Amino acid sequence: MDLKRLEELFHASCDLQPAERSTFLNRELGESPADSELRAKLEAMLRIADADDATLPRPEIAATTTSAPPRNEASTHGLTALDAGTELGRYRLLELLGEGGFGVVYRAEQLRPMQREVALKVLKVGMDTREVVARFEAERQALALMDHRSIAQVLDGGVTDGGRPFFVMELVRGEPVTIFCRARELDLRRRLELFVEICEAVQHAHQKGVVHRDLKPSNILVCDPDSGTATDSGQGTRSVPKVIDFGIAKALHGRLTDQTLHSAAYRMLGTPAYMSPEQAVGEVDVDTRADVYSLGVLLYELLTGTTPFAAGGPASSDGSDVGLAEIERRIREDEPLKPSRQAGPREFGRRLRGDLDWIVLKALEKDRERRYAAASELAEDVRRHLRDEPVAAGPPSTAYRLRKFLRRNRAQSVLAALLLLAILGGALGTVAGLLEASRQRDAARVETRRAEAATDFLVQTLALADPEVALKPDLSVRTLLDRAAARANETLAGQPEAEARVRSTLGRAYESLGEHKLAERQLRDAVELSDRHGGLAPREIYDTLWTLTHVLHRLERPDAREASHRARQVAHDIVRADHSELASVLDEFIVQLRSGVHHPDPTPIDRAHELLADASELARGQLASDDALWPLLADGCMDAGFSLWFTPHESRSDEFFRCALDIRKRVLPHSHPDVGESAGMLAGVLNRSGRAAEAEEMLRQVLADMEEVFEPDNFQVAFTRAMLGENLSAQGRFAEAEPLLVESHAVMLQITDDPATVFPIDSFGRLIHLYDAWDRPQRAEPYRRALAEIGARSSWPVPWPFVRWVMAGRYAELVPILDRLDTLCGGVAFGASEGELSSEDLAPVVEELETATRDLDRSDPRTAVVGRMLVAWSNSAKAGDPVRPRLAELALSLTSTWQHELPLDGAEAEVWAAVGATGEEREAHLDVAKAYLERLRSWDQVSGGESAQHLGDSWYVANAKIRIARGLMELGLEGEARQLVAAAMETLRVQLGERNRDFQSAERLLARLESGRDVTTSSAATPLTD
């Protein structure tokens, strides 16, 4: 039988209704014998699954009756059958007092050599009698030395006839200390005094060389003087705590400790809540500090009514295996909540803040070196608190806080946290490297300064907050990064090399949090600093550039491709250093790819595929499986895949993404966002090229891996969920796709600060597409409307393919016309270069559009969207051609009710409309344009504006200014044009660099304006600026 097929059909039909199920099976399965067999099996399995009857009986190993039963105590519960009156050596049992985890306690009478009442504890089965007794004998001398009013004396030990060990100790009649305190509602001071007494008793035992190892409330009894059974300690009416069972724990599991069976032993004994972390991991040499820890737990419970790791989890008193294992894990790994943050038994909460929090936390340190060295120190600190003196325990150190911080942020943002650590690690590593280089003093001095600067910077950042703030649970990686970034400005000025390194790391950390804009600034700074002053190693430069590439793509920056080319160059240089052959194959690969991207001829792409296969083979042969070059090669594959995006060869990018995915799965943890990225991109290609079914399993797998580590609000998780939704939608499984797309959409909007960027907009598109394909127009409607609003108001026009989705109903008629226009113009032009199209190319479409838009409702956002598209498209027309003013006029008409919100689009359209007009009309257009430009100028000076189109000093505004300047030049306003271009060039130089195409185009325009300056000295037109 075909098991694979069976499995697929099982999963596919499991959640279907019976009726749907048979339809489904009829469709999937034929009449062949094999199919009939398959169907019979499947139906049998579905019956089981429906009845939820798939439990397998667990195998068991049973003791058969032939095993000799233990003699004597034949009761099924082992011990309860010991009757009053039974004599065990020189003791006679009087009555049963209680049954504990590992034994039964009787009140007994000692008969010889003197008569007195004692407590006698008989152990349950399962203990190795001989060894227990031997260990007890070994400990006995030490136990005999203990003499303290708060320690119950252990008197004797022996073996029952049935072969069970028993212990004899001073008879204490009291209640466990926690119950005692609760029942009498003792106040805070009295509880602390009682605790100090307990510490002193434990300290006494420690001085005699006895470690208790099993301190817990049931072993610390308090005798109430009122009960009439007070001890004869002469303390009158004061209640006295008594620690019992000293030496027993060691006798019981001395060997178990050696064998690391400690936790198993605790399972027999009961709760591990009081067990120290070193005991929880089965540490061999348990010392007095384990008792200090247990005392810490006791204090915690006395103050809060609960133990540090008991609350809030599945663990409970039922002692189930899961619960115990979970408690043990928490003891080893989790940080206890401060007592003051726990709900107290009464209103202790506030009074615990500060001293008592620190005291308890110090006693509960995981690392025993950091605890109180002795029970007496713990007692002394509590006494200091009672006397209102400063306590020895204090707020934790910076390193400690960093550790806790990283632990806390583990799930939320592992990468950012790791990167943060890398800043620290990197700086420290440099310091270590310095010692070696100290002979070359001059070089070393430079290095020292760099390392010291980076280290100081971090220490200050981490120490910035006062301890209370730093320990706040909601302090996030993000907050810390923000602080670091803000501080970098002042602290690292004048140390460009250190600054480059810190900024690179900050940028990468921001990127991993999905904070693209913040990342962009840091990464651009890092690259520029490194270009000018050095400071980054080639690999660091590469990582910085590659991350920058990503960020720029996400933010739709025009120079993303340049960053990626540079990254590629650096990468190839790094590869070339050790693997020249591989590097040259990769070079050739890039050449083929670049030459083939925009041409319909598939040959270069075929060749690129072959070269990639060659490169893979070479890499497999030459690189170790953990070679640091692998991630770099994977990035290269991603880059290759991206470069085919939206080109005629898009459907062939799958090979590249698949190659990247394979490598990344091998060298990265499966939950790594980069794995998700590769899978998401691969799925995108397959979804769009009719191969959605191939991608589903892969997406589900990747998603499951990521969801284990990341919260649902992680960008990459949301993106991968969206891709799965798209995938199911492409497979026609709309109902399954809907929740995925709706949820991931909400996350996208929540984590992106600008909804008018590619990911949120794409997400709108996916939802609209889903409902269209599903024929649910009402559900698509709100998304359409929202997307139209975004398109009408966004900072810059959303490219046509993304807003195309909003054009339903009346507007659907426009789609074919606008599609044609988009194709003619080669997409929206955000650049500054002059266009090449003339009336000959565009006039027929424009005319058709003029007719089709004549009676559109001007207040509908979709009308404005079309108008804005026209402004953007018009950049593709030649400056001197009449079609450009014509498009501008049409755009102004369509955006008439929206223009006040869009001064940049408005200024551009008005200027071009002026070019096409004459006389008063031209002056009127110019006046409005002037007003818009004035508004923009004032926005440049003050940050924050009242319009959605406030862009500050961005490259987009700069490019628009250059385009406007071209219009002004047409109008003969060279002076004004020159001003605009000069200002814009400065922005472009800083933001995009001098090699950028737009910058160079602006440079040429400026040259033309300068050269024409002398010729056109007397312009008749009104100056635009004062």
Place this chain on the structure above:
Amino acid sequence: MSTPAISSSNEVTAILERTAKDLKPAEELLPLLYDELRVLARARLARERPGQTLQPTALVHEAWVRLVGRGDPGWNSKAHFFGAAALAMRRILVEQARRKARIRHGGEQRRMDVDAVELEPALAIAPPAADVLAVDAALRKLEIEDPRKAKIVDLRWFAGLTVPETAEVLGVSVGTVERDWRFIRTWLRSELDEGSGWT
């Protein structure tokens, strides 16, 4: 009666350390764990009252704590250990079931005595012995068709690992294990219900 020495913790950790590096299945572990688990089982049962049963899974975990469980030796070691322990436990159970079946059918009762010295009378399989054999038979077939799924049954059923533990040991996601387990336990159940010799 001399008890076979319980394999030393050092020996096991040494093997784990060695195998963790070259990624080889820890075949050397199998005999060690086989012995360890049998000795443990007998030791525990000797102390139990008659009729008490032991979960093999508890034994496997106890063996882990005993032999390795200091800190976290890394998932590779864990994978090897539980992989081997699951197989060892499965082998023990299958052998017990076989012998029990043979004893029930009269057969070679006398000749079993040598073995019985070691394991009988304390160790015997509780009623679903037939299931153990049927599961084993189904698993052997499954191992050929889909080794990962067979491994999941080993780890879940014979070694008693939880779903997240199984996922960790196999280096796959929890979702995958859940999905596989949902299918495979239903499939196994249907195999057992049929009582059909799937072999």
